[in-house]
Amino acid sequence: MSPRIPTSGLGRDRHGVLDARSLEPDGVRAATSRYDEAVRGLGGVDAATVELVRFRNANHQQCHL
Amino acid sequence: MTTRHGTSPSVNAARTDVGSAWRALVDVEDTIAEALDPAIVGICGLRISSILDNSGEADRASASLPSAKVAALTHWPRASPALTGMERACLAFAEQFVIDVTSVDDELVDAVASHLAPEVLYLFVRWVQSNEARQRAELVLRHDQEVRSSP
Numbered sequence: 561m562s563p564r565i566p567t568s569g570l571g572r573d574r575h576g577v578l579d580a581r582s583l584e585p586d587g588v589r590a591a592t593s594r595y596d597e598a599v600r601g602l603g604g605v606d607a608a609t610v611e612l613v614r615f616r617n618a619n620h621q622q623c624h625l
Numbered sequence: 626m627t628t629r630h631g632t633s634p635s636v637n638a639a640r641t642d643v644g645s646a647w648r649a650l651v652d653v654e655d656t657i658a659e660a661l662d663p664a665i666v667g668i669c670g671l672r673i674s675s676i677l678d679n680s681g682e683a684d685r686a687s688a689s690l691p692s693a694k695v696a697a698l699t700h701w702p703r704a705s706p707a708l709t710g711m712e713r714a715c716l717a718f719a720e721q722f723v724i725d726v727t728s729v730d731d732e733l734v735d736a737v738a739s740h741l742a743p744e745v746l747y748l749f750v751r752w753v754q755s756n757e758a759r760q761r762a763e764l765v766l767r768h769d770q771e772v773r774s775s776p
Contacts, residue, residue, distance in 0.1 A: 580747055583743065583744040583747040583748070584747075584748075585660060585748075587656050587659075588653070588656050588657055588660070588748065588751070591649070591652045591653045591656040591657075592653055594649045594652065594653075595646070595649040595650055595652070595653045597649075598642075598645045598646040598648075598649040598650075599646050599649075601642050601645065601646070602642055602643065602646055
């Protein structure tokens with residue numbers, strides 16, 4: 561599991577590949593880079609957090625979805 | 626840290642790296658939101674908080690919206706004159722994105738695209754993504770704190 565948002569700007573679907581970076585204002589691109597850097601600093605997610613996410617999602621599926 | 630989303634979940638000193646990532650995520654969301662219609666941000670944020678059972682966020686979002694729109698969301702997806710076609714299209718997209726992103730289809734995207742320019746549509750999707758991630762992170766970090774501080 562990874563909390564990382566895939567923010568490379570490259571998207572692929574059955575229509576082909578889109579480089580969405582051209583659609584991003586400079587401020588958004590800069591904020592995204594800072595986020596990517598901060599997540600890289602985490603170096604992964606510990607097992608306890610993975611279990612907490614699993615527990616939380618299970619609750620949602622039973623009660624809200 | 627206090628933002629317009631409220632006070633951040635407490636992160637103990639050993640996990641300041643998590644706090645940094647969370648604050649960076651808040652910054653991404655807020656930066657994107659500046660390029661979007663505040664009404665869209667408000668109602669979609671409220672709907673996402675309802676799906677995720679994030680009551681604190683729901684209270685804050687409700688307070689920032691006209692009461693007619695909040696009331697209309699209570700009965701969503703029933704039609705309401707308080708919600709515009711653009712708002713309904715964005716709500717439907719955001720809702721499906723959060724419940725099951727793999728089920729977002731061309732029809733949902735086309736409905737939003739009929740109201741938003743391509744570059745705004747792209748930013749809207751990025752905003753929904755970051756809002757959902759931020760709200761889920763808040764919930765997990767709070768829960769994490771409760772578990773770690775319990776006797």
